Amino acid sequence: MNSSLLCQPLFAQVSRWQRLGDGLHNGRGRLEIAEFWPLLIVLALAAIAIAVIVKVRKRNDMTEHCDDPEKLFRELSQAHGLDRQSRKLLWKLADKSNLAQPGEVFLRPGIFQAELPVDLREQEAAYQALQQRLFS
Amino acid sequence: MSSGLSTTYEILAASRNDAANGALLDALRSTDAEVYDGALRATIARRNKQGHLAVLGMWHRMSAKQRQYLQEGRGRMSGALRDAVLSEEEQLFENACEVVEHFKEFDLVSTLVTLAENQKHTHAEAATQLVHRLVQQLSEMVYGPRDYEDRRNPEALCRFVLESLERSVERFRTHNRSELIEAFVILGGPSSNMLRQIIDEPHHPCYLTVINTLTHSQCSGVVEFLLRSLNSEHAAINILNVISKRDDPKFVQKLLEVADDKLDAKVAKNLARIRTFEWLRQGERGFDNFEEQDQSRCIKLVAASGVKSDEFLDLLEVILRSGHTDARWAACDALAAIPGERGNNMILDAVHDADPMVQAAATRQIRDRHIPNAMAILLKQLDSPHEEVREATCEALAEFSFENFRTSFEGLHDDARRTTGALVKKVDSQAVPGLLSEMEDSSRKRRLRAVEMAEVMGLVPEVTDGMLELLEDEDHLVRAAAADALQFSPTSEVQEALRHATRDRSPAVQNAAKNSLEVFDEMALNDAGPAAAATGGQR
The missing domain is CATH 1.25.40 (Serine Threonine Protein Phosphatase 5, Tetratricopeptide repeat)
Incomplete structure (x- = not known):
């Protein structure tokens, strides 16, 4: 008696089952690639976003072993709490002073004053402030 | 910053x-x-x-x-x-x-040893010298006082370095670096089986270097090794030869410290196999230049060694003549074990030493050594101004005791009684208590003998109390003897007692008392006063 009671609702939906798999049937015809474009674009954007996130995280992950002078510069700037403007000034100073790597600017108090490149003299005051911050 | x-x-x-x-x-x-x-x-x-x-x-x-x-x-x-x-x-x-x-980077010793073994390398010599210095430092860490600021375990470091050096010893024929063998010996110490093996094998290629290092190295490790060898069951004869040859102050000082305590049986046995010591010769490093304490120690050490008695006597003679006070004293004591005329002469000289302790040590031996004219010397020493000397003389004349005098008193004739009695009086401090005890004895014979002994010993003034009691003795002979003897103690108390005794029931006692009182009267006439009375007892 129990089996007959269970079978009744299932048999009641048999019309839906008959439609199952219709889209895959050879007889329905080929799928167009255009139908997948939106999906592909979404996937590509997601991949780019992930790659960007990974790269940014890697760029700022100072615990990872590497040999990257620019990253060292960022690490030092970060440690000293320098803003974008100050970093830019320091980077420019390192560049004009022909230092082997930008991070060396944090170890050379002399280049902020007497050895300050001529074309940076206009911002001498800003450099003096930076020197005060980094070396005194 | x-x-x-x-x-x-x-x-x-x-x-x-x-x-x-x-x-x-x-x-x-x-x-x-x-x-x-x-x-x-x-x-x-x-x-x-x-x-x-x-x-x-x-x-x-x-x-x-x-x-x-x-x-x-x-x-x-x-x-x-x-x-x-x-x-x-x-x-x-x-x-x-x-x-x-x-x-002190001892971890690098193995690298340095490898470098040192490479004779063609320009830095080999410097590396060898460095290994030597490092090993000396490590040896001081292991055998010297511990520096607790350095947390490294010296024993563990020593084992590690020693492994490298032992491998180098095995390769000695190839590199011929004797300095590395020296380093091994310095560090090897008592725990190294390889070192003991080389010492027992005179044909070993490293043998001479090892012996040379043991003879000359000042390192604590080497000194410790040699001294511990003395404490072994049967030290190698080569080691004992090294010990006898070393006269450097650092080693000698440590060796002499062995004599500080009672010598262990093993040490004594090994020392007895040493026939001489380099420092027994006089000179810059000789015993004559030792400190006071070391001279005393060296006497003890040589006495325990196998050094011939003539050589030992030479040492004692020099020390007694020109050594430090304690050493001269120790030398006198050491002479006790060496009989013979030479030793006797040294003792006779020591009797006149400037130091009373040395005199006393020499005096103690005079009778036991049967030195001629010993009694005359001792009698003279009995009157020494130094208490130590007088005590030592009494020890030497111990047979002149009151007890011996009492037992042999009857057999002695008058002269012998007087001379022996006078000696006993000086030698035995128990003479007076002994006499008083005899005077209280129940035996009449002993009481009478006590009175007589007091007279011949000249101790009547010292035993006057006992004599006065004997004046009241039940036996009239004893009372008479006491009354007679009391003439040598001319005090007012005695006079009073003698006057009382003149009324004794025994005529013998009365006569003796009267005679004694007459003596007092004569003395008073000749030389009145307490000084004369004091000498009366000594007559």
Whole structure:
């Protein structure tokens, strides 16, 4: 008696089952690639976003072993709490002073004053402030 | 250091970015002292061999404070130090050697030994010398007082270094570096089986070097090895020869300390096999230049050794003649075990020593050595102004006791009684109590003898109380003897007692008392006064 009671609702939906798999049937015809474009674009954007996130995280992950002078510069700037403007000034100073790597600017108090490149003299005051911050 | 620069160096020291190495190397070229010091500390703190090598290359220019930074971070620098030791660059090698020695980097001994064994290498000689110095330092750490600031375990370091040196000993035929064998001997010490094996094998290629090192090395390890050998069941004869040949102060001092305590049976047995000591000869390193305490010790040590008695007597003679006071005293004591005329003469000389303790030590032996005319010397010594000498003389004349005198008194004739009695009076402090005790004896014979003994010994004034009691004795003979003897104690109390005795029931007692009172009267007439009375007892 129990089996007959269970079978009744299932048999009641048999019309839906008959439609199952219709889209895959050879007889329905080929799928167009255009139908997948939106999906592909979404996937590509997601991949780019992930790659960007990974790269940014890697760029700022100072615990990872590497040999990257620019990253060292960022690490030092970060440690000293320098803003974008100050970093830019320091980077420019390192560049004009022909230092082997930008991070060396944090170890050379002399280049902020007497050895300050001529074309940076206009911002001498800003450099003096930076020197005060980094070396005194 | 400024807080800004300090932050920079904190980052550079801890950064996982290898670019920091380049930045620091650049900063190490800075002429700014603050920048340089910070770079130095940060470079040492990083695990970067290139940076460490650069630091080692600057060692010779560093101040004491900067060198201290290396001390703090030397654990991280062992790899660079090894590379620097093996470097062909002269300055770097020299610096590395200095650092290794300065910080006692014993881990590098195996590297240095390998370098030293390579005779073609330009740094082989320097490496050999460094191994030698390091081993000496380690030996002092192991056998000397422990420095608890250095947390390293000296025994573990010693085992590690010794392994390298033992392998080098095995390769001796190839490298022929005797200094490495010396280093092995210095460190090997008592625990090295290989060292013992070489000592027992005179044909071993390293034998001569080993013996030479044992004979000349001042290192604590070698000294300890030799002294511990003395404590072994049967020390090798080669070792005993080395001990007898060494006269360097450091070793001799330690050897003499062996004589401080009672000699162990094993030590005594091994010492007895030593026939001579180099320091027995007089001279700069001879016993005559030893400190006072060491001269005394050396007497004890030589006495226990197998040194011939003539040689020993030479030593004692010199010490008794010109040694320190304690040593002269010890020499006298040591002479007790050496009979013979030479020893007797030395004792007779010592009796007249300036020091009373030496005189006393010599006096004690005079009778036992059967020295002619001993009694005359002792009688003279009995009147010495020094108490120690008088006590020693009494010890030497111990048979002249009151007890012996009492038992033999009956057999002695009058003269012998007087001379012996006078001697007993001086020698035995128990004579007076003994006489008083005899006077109280129940035997009449003994009481009478006591009175007689007191007379011949001249002790009547000292035993007057006992005599006065005997005046009341039940026996009239005893009373009479006491009344007679009391003439030698002319005090008012005695006079009163004698006057009372003149009324005794016994005529013999009355007569004796009267005679004694007459003697008093004569004395009063001749020389009235207490001085005369005092001498009366001595007659």
